[in-house]
Amino acid sequence: MTLTALKPQAQPAHRFPIRVYYEDTDAGGIVYYANYLKFAERARTEMLREAGFHHTAMMQGEGIVLAVRRCAAEYMKPAKLDDMLDVETQVTGLGAATIDLDQSIRRGPDELCRVTVTIACVGRDGRPVRLPAPLRHVLSTDTSDKK
Template identity: 35%
Template structure:
């Protein structure tokens, strides 16, 4: 699990003063990028090295309690499953000890033309399902 702290900015909130529901997916993306970075690889480097992309093909969010402007929240990101051509990440968003939201995203591995491809063995060796990283990783 990799923990990423974010400060809620005013632009993340709706008219009611709480984080707009769609912005939780942005928080998931921030957590996912930091997860990959903690494994020693920047997402940009992955795209360039392998000429592959990992688009979201499924997303799920369960909301429990609202985050508000200026809250410091943590996105806890884990890689739950890796298949030949897809990966599923799970997320928990917390404020202090309070669970605000949970969710997951599934990503297909595709080439630049959008055709499904197998995950490269080198990438699979860097990603460990359910393991916490030893340090911040390269390219931080």
């Protein structure tokens, strides 16, 4: 058996709405590039929360945190003040201690930014640890009927 990342079964993308506020923009009313990463982080956090995995509980209970290991962003079109955006998050792979995700930030049908991210599960000592089995299960199976 090779140590390649497992591909999760197809599941619907998680969607998280975000309104662009004045604080998110530069002087021209355009979303500052780093804020797209904040939008993506919020969407990942809410995806996990809706699946029953709260960051605080994981830290206090299992003594683990999920930290960004790798991130890449591609910017296609600008978001602007007062825009209503949707962040779509899709799990694309699972490693022993990692989660790979694709995230798309959209305004209606237009894709504005695409983020690919690898999240690492780390223990209190900062070293990688295996993803908890319940989290792995939720991320690797179709959860569309579990609401």
